[in-house]
């Protein structure tokens with residue numbers, strides 16, 4: 013039996029704007045098991061980062077966050093004292109951001125930044141903390157790791173800085189790492205190396221990872237399970253195998269048509285696009301948020317918001333139109 017470490021029900025995040033509340037996250041339900049890689053995929057502005065910020069307790073001050081259940085390691089994240097939450101974030105949960113320079117302080121040496129968290133939370137000596145940092149930098153593929161401790165962030169390339177961030181996220185041996193578009197700012201060859209590294213380290217250290225991306229090609233390489241997000245909601249959630257072999261939601265199918273699939277897409281074949289634009293997240297839509305872009309939309313799609321329903325196995329879909337009878341993917 014797999015251990016559930018994160019259990020979220022009806023997570024909602026809204027931000028006040030001049031035109032009314034912007035509902036960035038509109039009722040997410042999901043769990044994450046120990047040691048699994050859950051990929052959240054969706055286009056720009058669909059609420060991926062707001063979800064990760066809600067988990068890390070790093071939302072903008074004016075944001076409102078609520079949930080029916082928001083449990084990490086059996087503890088209620090919403091109602092615990094700030095100090096406990098911050099300790100949990102330092103010790104058991106960590107984050108890798110898209111651009112390392114936003115989380116690395118340019119005026120401190122990397123050694124101090126790598127060891128600060130573990131020295132605060134685990135009260136180990138500077139020598140032990142440095143040894144762990146050197147070990148993890150080595151594992152993260154950083155050459156001459158001991159010399160890096162005395163360097164400043166600006167002295168390294170983008171790829172090396174991201175490796176440093178990965179080592180930093182592992183310093184306290186967290187149960188969960190949230191990686192928000194960690195490879196988007198890197199060029200393609202470095203991106204591939206970092207993906208392999210994250211997958212290897214995740215399996216070696218047995219932690220769970222929530223990997224956020226807009227790129228289904230990335231998802232195929234690393235995910236165990238995939239949640240497809242659209243306009244603040246999950247529209248489909250299933251194993252990576254099921255998402256690629258039997259996508260159910262018209263949005264997921266549209267996304268898959270936009271990327272080349274090895275063995276299926278022919279050389280020179282034009283890739284599809286999804287016509288139309290994402291609806292405004294201000295206020296509450298009347299019906300299905302995808303209706304204005306969906307080729308299968310019917311009158312009733314614009315009247316009621318479809319629920320995320322379980323099909324066979326652990327395949328969840330927010331669309332009552334069954335595209336295929338779902339069988340376990342072969």
Ligand SMILES: Nc1ncnc2c1ncn2[C@@H]1O[C@H](COP(=O)(O)OP(=O)(O)OP(=O)(O)O)[C@@H](O)[C@H]1O
Nearest residue numbers: 027034036055056057058059060061062063072293
């Ligand atoms: N500080 C803020 N104040 C008001 N609205 C915000 C703020 N930050 C983000 N938003 C809005 O919240 C919605 C969700 O944003 P979010 O950053 O979570 O999207 P995302 O899926 O991470 O997109 P991307 O792929 O571009 O990173 C968007 O409509 C965005 O414009």
Ligand code: SF4
Nearest residue numbers: 300303306309313331
């Ligand atoms: S509910 Fe209707 S509009 Fe929404 S995805 Fe399904 S068919 Fe399309």
Ligand SMILES: [Mg+2]
Nearest residue numbers: 060061062192
């Ligand atoms: Mg984002």
